[in-house]
Amino acid sequence: MHMSVRRAAAGKPGRPTSRSLTGRTLVLAAIASVTAGLAAVAVTTTAEAATVGAGSYTETLPAGAALPAGCGTLSTNPRQFLTADAPAGPVPTNDWWSSLVFKKFDCSYSENLHAHPISYDTTAGGLGFSYNTTPQISGSATGVGEYHYVYAEDFTAGVAGLNAPKVLVDDWSDWTVTPYWSDGVRTMRATIGHGLPFAYFQVTGGDARITAKSTPTVWSNSGARIGYSVAGKDYVAYAPTGATWSVSGTVISSDLAGRGYFSVAALPTTPGTATADKLALATSYGQYAHNHVTGTKLSYSYDQAAGRVSTTYAYTTTAREGGGTGTVIALYPHQWRALTGATPIAATYVSARGAMKTLVGRSSYTTSAVFSGVLPEIPAVADSGGADLATLNGYLDQVKGDPMDVRGNDTYWTGKGLGRAARIAEIADQVGRTDVRDAALAAVRERLTDWFTATAGKTQRLFYYDRNWGTMIGYPASYGSDQELNDHHFHYGYFIAAAATLAKFDPAWASGARYGGMVDLLIRDANNYDRGDARFPYLRDFDIYAGHDWAAGHGAFFAGNNQESSSEGMNYANALIQWGQATGNTAVRDAGIFIWTTQSAAINEYWFDVHNENFPEAFGHGTVGMVWGDGGAYSTWFTAAPEMIQGINMLPITGGHLYLGNDPAYVRANYAEVVRNAGHEPTVWSDILWSFLALGDGEAALAKFRANSGYTPEEGESRAHTFHWIRNLAALGTTDPAVTANHPLARVFVKNGVRTYVASNITAKPLTVTFSDGRTLSVAAGRTATAGALTWSGGDATGGGADPTPTGTTPTPTDPTSSPTPTPTATTDPTPTPTATTDPTPTPTTPGGALRFLQSGGALAGSAGTAGTVSVPKATHVPDDQPHDPVTFTATGLTLTHRAGVPTTFDVAVDAGATVGNATQLRVSYDLTGDGSFERVETYRYFATDPVAGWERYRETAGLAAATGTPGDLANGTVRVEIWNAIGSGPSTVSLGSLSTVQLPYQ
Incomplete structure (x- = not known):
């Protein structure tokens, strides 16, 4: 998961000993000398720990600690999914293509790889393509909702007969990756990347084969180039000079004139685009089709005087034929809004990030963005x-x-x-x-x-x-x-x-x-x-x-x-x-x-x-x-x-x-x-x-x-x-x-x-700061300064006020407990007398406990508690919107004010494992006075789960199947949540704790 299940109980996250404060002006002079060694940290390793200065870390796994875990022996051998030619060094993680090498659920191939403008999937037979321009939207505009340009495969590109038992990673660069297929007879390397309308292939052991999900519409087939449409999306495949493409049903093939390379590009066209316009793009792209991208690299620089960051995105290409350079590049909005020295073509790609604008024939491009500055903290200017x-x-x-x-x-x-x-x-x-x-x-x-x-x-x-x-x-x-x-x-x-x-x-x-x-x-x-x-x-x-x-x-x-x-x-x-x-x-x-x-x-x-x-x-x-x-x-x-x-x-x-x-x-x-x-x-x-x-x-x-x-x-x-x-x-x-x-x-x-x-100014010397509108500001050593409409009002070390370590109050550097005692003044009294309007110790209040968590033992509690799971029995009746063998969670003694017009919401983590055809259902019942009768009952439509291990999110967006009674205030009331399987041949699992919550419509 990601920061996945990150938040706990109260809602969010859910998310030093010897004190050498000898006065900032005195100690700041030491900065240049004490930091000189940070660029190359000296490490001394022992059997127990590696020391870094006075600090240390261990290279012996602590007792009970867990390591990265996935398929097979991944926790001890992450390179098992790399080829022998893959780069040395640590394996990248946390990237758009990480599931290729950090295989968590699919131990042979990968999950979907959303590179943009194309998404990919790896299978035994090759590389699947999806250029989905239609979002799938769920939920509502006022509640939980999502949009996804889901992977919807148009075709698979591969080698005739390819049946690779697994896909490995052969290479990577800053934003590209090269998966590798081999079945012992046939091989394929495919390079894909962010912002690349092209995918580049090298194959052995058979003809190049493009297998579409539906019969493709061929709008151009001229020698080494074929233009075709699948599900309304336009693609062009480029074979080496002298090769041809043939079409049979849903399959497009080429022997590649025995030269073993080709490329496929998605075009930034829409249904109804004239064939002449498609051909023009196909010809333009074709000039770079055999300049295979073999590396990408970022470089950046901060121009402190101008307050700007310049970023260059560079491409290394290898010409499989001819001696050309340059490629076709699609830019995200945050890039093309900051682009300098280049003009994209008019056509744009649809993506999950918005319109991607395209540069043709470039080996690099540069963006320039304003760095508007940060502060250690907002200055104290208001008194x-x-x-x-x-x-x-x-x-x-x-x-x-x-x-x-x-x-x-x-x-x-x-x-x-x-x-x-x-x-x-x-x-x-x-x-x-x-x-x-x-x-x-x-x-x-x-x-x-x-x-x-x-x-x-x-x-x-x-x-x-x-x-x-x-x-x-x-x-x-x-x-x-x-x-x-x-x-x-x-x-x-x-x-x-x-x-x-x-x-x-x-x-x-x-x-x-x-x-x-x-x-x-x-x-x-x-x-x-x-x-x-x-x-x-x-x-x-x-x-x-x-x-x-x-x-x-x-x-x-x-x-x-x-x-x-x-x-x-x-x-x-x-x-x-x-x-x-x-x-x-x-x-x-x-x-x-x-x-x-x-x-x-x-x-x-x-x-x-x-x-x-x-x-x-x-x-x-x-x-x-x-x-x-x-x-x-x-x-x-x-x-x-x-x-x-x-x-x-x-x-x-x-x-x-x-x-x-x-x-x-x-x-x-x-x-x-x-x-x-x-x-x-x-x-x-x-x-x-x-x-x-x-x-x-x-x-x-x-x-x-x-x-x-x-x-x-x-x-x-x-x-x-x-x-x-x-x-x-x-x-x-x-x-x-x-x-x-x-x-x-x-x-x-x-x-x-x-x-x-x-x-x-975090230095030992005075500093003059110049702003882009010509204003200058003098800042004393170790201070923060303001100028303009407001000036400082409180004494501080980072401001323009009193020295924070007045004479006689400097602590001993090695004393871990002593604190300097500031001299109180009329404006900085550390123990002010509270007044009716500025009470420094307001009485805390509780938000009301409307967010409840499913806990073990059947509690519907106000905090997440200990993580766990509960098994929901398999379905025993035809679905009738009634609970059968439910697991139940209950909260009692609730006194809360109802929020009129606000619905119940919930977010429950459920997993059917590998069971096919399960569906989980949920009911929330409100006993307003705790007398045993439920005045309001809400039954939600069941949620069909997939047969793949991993939590899925069952939310109220599934919709109400039935609702009876009238909501109202809770006075020592009871709320009950029931969860059961409406259909399916096996049990399901519900996560308890921070992953499963119910938001009651109360305050």
């Missing part, structure tokens, strides 16, 4: 006479004793806690609360140091390096980060970001001599930025051509690979920028800037569709929770709640997520969709959604916060950080991405037409 500062200080007091608030011991939940503490440290530093800042930094330092130390016999909170897979796995792992290599960029991004915050205050800890090398290894594991480093695949989680991350390690789904939380992917990219800037490592910084800039454009296109051009018109949503290889889904892996479907692409809220506000009008529209689809203002993840809204309308977000300050914070957030973020954005206004700077940690805001300029 409102001191009342809001008093409120913030009260919130900081609340979190001082437990700044991390870790909800789990695994890599993901540890990361969430680290992220929370890092945000608290940043804002506490800004307002002079060095006691809170230092408590947060100490917690970060202690936890990171623990994870970065693998002592003899230690089995928990450590990292293990697997040489076969070329990966660092943290244990305890979570959400498939071990067995499926899921989500490393999500989990490790939090570690790296927290380390970056710590590095600013304690550069010695971040040095290569201490723990900087361990941070660098996590960076390289998730997205290795160094092509010369053979320990990890290059950019593992980042799809270079698609412009965004993929979460699933194996990508073995019918719909291709997937990613849910694009914003957690951006958290990783921002972490690289912050870490690289804090440690002086420009290679890491620039890799982060490249990923951040490219992916923010992809998110705006494929998760948000800000231009309203890429989603199918009938889909009805303005955003998706998940992107799939063949489409998108307004859903998540863990819930059907609109707040979380949309919120999962907003969190965590950091100064690296200001791209979310590039289009304030879209921000407001996105938030309005949450309210419309939920039928009410957010009741879960309110803080995440208000923080997002603040990027489009800070005043509105602040009003919502003030009206409901007793909300339950999202698990990785604090009330202190949310209030700081929203209150200051209400003062700053919205971001102005059109104005860039010659410094990566800078941003511009605008309110009522007046700009505020912000820059952060």
